Amino acid sequence: MSFKADFMWGAASAAAQIEGAYNEDGRKNSIWDVLYEGHTKHNDSPHVACDHYHRYKEDIALMKEMGLKYYRLSLSWSRLLPDGTGAINQKGIDFYNDLFLELKKAGIEPMVTIYHWDLPYELYRKGGWENDDSPLWFEEYTKLVVDKFSDKVKYWMTINEPNCFIGISYKDACHAPFLDDKNALISCTRNVLLAHARAVKVIRERAKITPVVGFAPTGPIYVPENKSKEAYEKAYALTFSNNIRGPFSMGWWVDPVILGKTPKDVEEYLGVKELFTSDELAFITQPLDFLGFNIYTPAGINKENSCYQTNEYEGCPRNTLGWVINPDCMYYAIKFIQDRYKLPLLITENGYCGNDFVMLDGKVHDPQRIDYIQRHLLAAKKAVEEGYDLMGYLYWSVMDNYEWAEGYDPRFGLIYVDYRDQSRILKDSALWYKTVIETNGENL
Ligand code: GAL
Secondary structure, three states: OOOOOOOEEEEEOOHHHHOOOOOOOOOOOEHHHHHOOOOOHHHOOOOOOOOHHHHHHHHHHHHHHOOOOEEEEEOOHHHHOOOOOOOOOHHHHHHHHHHHHHHHHHOOEEEEEEEOOOOEHHHHHOOHHHOOOHHHHHHHHHHHHHHHHOOOOOEEEEEEOHHHHOOOOOOOOOOOOOOOOHHHHHHHHHHHHHHHHHHHHHHHHHOOOOOEEEEEOOOOEEOOOOOOHHHHHHHHHHHOOOOOOHHHOHHHHHHHHHHOOOOHHHHHHHOOOOOOOHHHHHHHOOOOOEEEEEOOOEEOOEOOOOOOEOOOOOOOOEOOOOOEOOOHHHHHHHHHHHHHHOOOEEEEEOOOOEOOOOOOOOOOOOHHHHHHHHHHHHHHHHHHHOOOOEEEEEEEOOEOOOOHHHOOOOEOOOEEEEOOOOEEEEOHHHHHHHHHHHOOOOOO
């Protein structure tokens, strides 16, 4: 068995990481536009990023050249509703309409993430996700985008990785709004999951084309230490535990959404008796068509008398952010997630960052990225051969971009971006990925 004939091959991006034009045509600030200061590598800001707002036609032409069938993008809330609620920015609507038209002309199907971390700053001033009105704000925003774009968009993801924009943004202060406040986690968890459910309901009720709706979380995936049944069960249990990595864990977010349950260890971690009432859980469990998952690296736990975790060893392969490379995490992610949640699975992100640069021949040679993708796709294929239902694979990222707190140094893209003049070059990996798509993965 191989990948399905209609396997969804594509690549992904997010508005705040590529669009730039942060204060143009009526757009107002998102939290990242303001709060990045003093928190990011080299103090890099997302204000210009890849200037995709002005260069989307050129970028879509490159996507076409590399044969992408699907393109996962997110919408900028503060471009569409500059204050988060209320007045609509027509120029923002026009931008996305033009972009969807251009994708259509290129024969590329859009997949829209409604929220990828860039909360309008005005809403943050009102308390952001801690404010119990935030599910209503998100509902208003979702109604707008569904009403405006659902004649052109069929595939929707409500929210990308609450594990990060709450899990490591309100704990450990790694991402905007850079807080470390355990109490905030209670209201943020509640509001984000209620917002997700409201959005799913709105999409189903108002979409013009029958929608395909999912969620795009991440979470630590533990790889069994050996081939024994015990090691398998231990890795599964660690993967779905919520007290090691707290709100970065997968079950924290996905168990309520799909299983309709709040994990006990989440309530213990937060020190609450009942995070959601049974009525709320019934509401949160809005039916989904698929589960997305973003997977880059295996997780580990501390080893006795060692500076290394269980997923590491001396000199093990890593990307330039230091993340361990082990494609088994892809294989076990698919197995563990589908065994537990039973929904068709879409890999919504997977990718490698390097310090790519333009070489003497004017090209960007990135054999490590090719190898990374190849290994992870082979691992995915192994799970497919065992009967797991994988809908598709979206490489992160379509182009080099603003890597949040890490700034512009880590380059994940298939397209190289020179930020000095915004010129683009298709990397070797883009040309290689084209052949993978053309052969539906038979050449791996
Ligand atoms: C994900 C995130 C992306 C991108 C990627 C690589 O967590 O959704 O926006 O930054 O990691 O770090």
